Amino acid sequence: MNGVCDFPAQIVSPERNIKSMTVLVTGAQGQLGFDVCKELRRRSVNCVGVDREDFDLADSSAIRQALRTIKPDFVVHCAAYTAVDRAEDEPQIAKQINTIATQEIAAHCGENNIWMIYISTDYVFDGGGNAPWTVEDIPNPLSVYGVTKLGGELGAYAACKKLMIVRTSWVFGQNGSNFVKTMLRLSKSRPTLNVVCDQIGAPTYTVDLARLLCDMIEKPVAGIYHAANEGACSWADFAKEIFAQTNAQTLVNPIPSSAYPQKAVRPKNSRLSLVGLDRAGYQRLPHWRDALRLFLREME
Numbered sequence: 001m002n003g004v005c006d007f008p009a010q011i012v013s014p015e016r017n018i019k020s021m022t023v024l025v026t027g028a029q030g031q032l033g034f035d036v037c038k039e040l041r042r043r044s045v046n047c048v049g050v051d052r053e054d055f056d057l058a059d060s061s062a063i064r065q066a067l068r069t070i071k072p073d074f075v076v077h078c079a080a081y082t083a084v085d086r087a088e089d090e091p092q093i094a095k096q097i098n099t100i101a102t103q104e105i106a107a108h109c110g111e112n113n114i115w116m117i118y119i120s121t122d123y124v125f126d127g128g129g130n131a132p133w134t135v136e137d138i139p140n141p142l143s144v145y146g147v148t149k150l151g152g153e154l155g156a157y158a159a160c161k162k163l164m165i166v167r168t169s170w171v172f173g174q175n176g177s178n179f180v181k182t183m184l185r186l187s188k189s190r191p192t193l194n195v196v197c198d199q200i201g202a203p204t205y206t207v208d209l210a211r212l213l214c215d216m217i218e219k220p221v222a223g224i225y226h227a228a229n230e231g232a233c234s235w236a237d238f239a240k241e242i243f244a245q246t247n248a249q250t251l252v253n254p255i256p257s258s259a260y261p262q263k264a265v266r267p268k269n270s271r272l273s274l275v276g277l278d279r280a281g282y283q284r285l286p287h288w289r290d291a292l293r294l295f296l297r298e299m300e
């Protein structure tokens with residue numbers, strides 16, 4: 001049993017020459033999609049990166065038309081409605097992008113025998129307990145965003161057998177806004193910052209995740225995977241490490257989530273068990289502290 005999705009006898013494709021493939025990446029201007037395209041091109045793969053200006057995921061017929069035109073051999077679906085708090089006020093739009101558009105893409109992949117990777121999130125879990133969530137654990141999202149991303153998982157699973165669902169957490173990359181960039185900006189003007197200390201998870205650097213996703217494209221094994229940088233911390237610990245690595249003088253004042261009300265409820269425990277990667281023979285990502293160091297070096 002694989003969480004909500006009971007994957008049948010393992011569907012595995014033999015290692016192939018991905019240089020002869022066309023890989024479609026959605027959300028190519030987003031944090032993760034940008035680095036997936038970069039890594040694919042580094043591996044000399046024909047990568048077609050698409051974003052809102054190519055077609056709007058709110059338009060189901062435009063999605064189908066684009067897929068028929070591009071004729072990909074593999075789809076990496078990174079695009080999503082990622083505004084977690086705004087989703088509470090726009091549940092229909094979040095559902096359209098995260099659930100229905102994902103179903104459309106998966107239906108095309110299923111009908112054409114194409115492999116698909118769907119990027120999902122730790123927010124499908126309710127954050128109870130302290131143990132890392134395994135892929136066998138049953139999701140129970142707390143927010144509209146989490147519900148709609150889980151809807152994408154279920155829709156993709158129903159439509160496409162050659163499917164890898166990759167749940168990640170706390171993403172940071174060069175191309176877009178994220179917690180690291182926000183902390184660096186605030187540290188320029190604020191001597192002290194209140195940061196939540198009772199949500200625990202793993203930061204994930206898009207460059208490391210992109211490398212894993214490209215390994216998965218080279219040797220796909222159907223299933224659900226959890227993928228994040230090694231280790232875990234609170235947002236407050238993460239902020240302290242960002243300031244330590246950049247020699248910023250800002251002090252972190254750890255506060256509970258209850259002192260920092262947000263529209264969407266976040267899971268307290270976002271730890272993800274990574275053992276599924278070992279089982280399928282994929283290489284884990286480095287520790288989040290090392291990933292942060294590389295990210296900061298690249299930003300310079």
Ligand SMILES: NC(=O)c1ccc[n+]([C@@H]2O[C@H](COP(=O)([O-])OP(=O)(O)OC[C@H]3O[C@@H](n4cnc5c(N)ncnc54)[C@H](OP(=O)(O)O)[C@@H]3O)[C@@H](O)[C@H]2O)c1
Binds near residue numbers: 028056058079120172
């Ligand atoms: N960020 C995180 O901390 C985090 C954590 C766990 C999982 N994830 C998942 O990881 C994946 C990548 O996240 P990310 O941080 O790279 O996201 P991101 O930076 O917000 O990028 C999302 C991309 O999707 C595009 N998009 C949104 N709505 C669209 C629409 N209607 N039509 C076409 N494109 C649309 C966005 O374009 P616009 O800029 O034009 O809107 C953007 O390029 C997502 O599936 C997300 O759910 C993210």
